[in-house]
Amino acid sequence: MTPSDASGITPADESLDDVDLELLDGIREVFQAIDPMPADLPERIRFCLALRGLEIEVARLAAEESQPSLAVRGAELSRTITFDSDSLTIMIRIDPNLDGTARVDGWLAPPERREIEMKTAADSLTVASDEQGRFAFDRVPRGMAQLVVRSAESEQSGAGRSVVTPALIL
């Protein structure tokens, strides 16, 4: 139900007195102190938004798990992350490399040959998936990264949507 409010007048607003307004200010301050937005979040959001102009389909984080890494000793973890969008499921495994970069192995379902871009703060890396939908980035610098699976049809028609993930911290 969307009741019309054509007048644009909110009588209730008029009833807020100074004490109410002060209370709302106080409530805001309290929540800002207790549960502040992470300071780096706007930067990560802006990083994600640098995709303007692309016809995009947003993939949502669907699952994430971590296991101790076999490749690198110590506290490093391998992470497996699954993203779902309307047309595609993307699963990636992130393993630490000895040189401090990360290796990313991925699978697309349904399996398809697609161009896949890993955007990082510095630049972007591009690989292609094989017909089983597998792809790999050998060395990705640590920090923010975002996957963009380019639209399948883009070479021919420019139609079709690219699938993008939220920014990850590798």
Added chain:
Amino acid sequence: MDDRTPVTVRASQPERSERIARLVNAARQGSDAALGEIVAELSPLLWQVARAAGLNLSDAEDVLQTVWMRLLAHLDGIHTSEALTAWLVITTKREAWRVSAAGRRQLPADNELFSMLPDQGPGSEEQVIVDDQRRILWQAIGQLSPRCQELLRIIAFVPRPDYTALAAQLGMPAGSIGPTRGRCLAKLRALLAGDLEGSSQ
């Protein structure tokens, strides 16, 4: 900037609405700087919306990113500050609901404010709040119903000129957000005045 420094998000003057409308317009025409300003201005509100819906920290971060990415596809239909705030808040609520409903991660046993705060042990909230008055306010908020807690938490971060557009979309009939908010505020005032014992709502 220190996270705890109160940021003034409430400029209730019409200039704010006009400024946001200009930024939306510029963003639609491709200005990343304008879009970045909008992100900086409204993300703190969306953070509270996502957290009030019961999301943990990392789910809330993902939801905010998803919402802003989805906005790119909807910018063409959004022309005013009110419409922008309403679209962002309702989309954040929907995305938060979708994440919770997917049940893919452990939600707190109940959805209430106090159970989902950063786990720093009992009393840590009070330590964060140095000001006595604010501490008393925090304790009073904790005695409100979960619905009042969520509503006041969100409303406190909404720029006041944008209330109207939000009312119709917050899942309550337009016009009733006022009275509901009024009841919640009245209850809070009574609690602060020490007129009420416990929760009767």
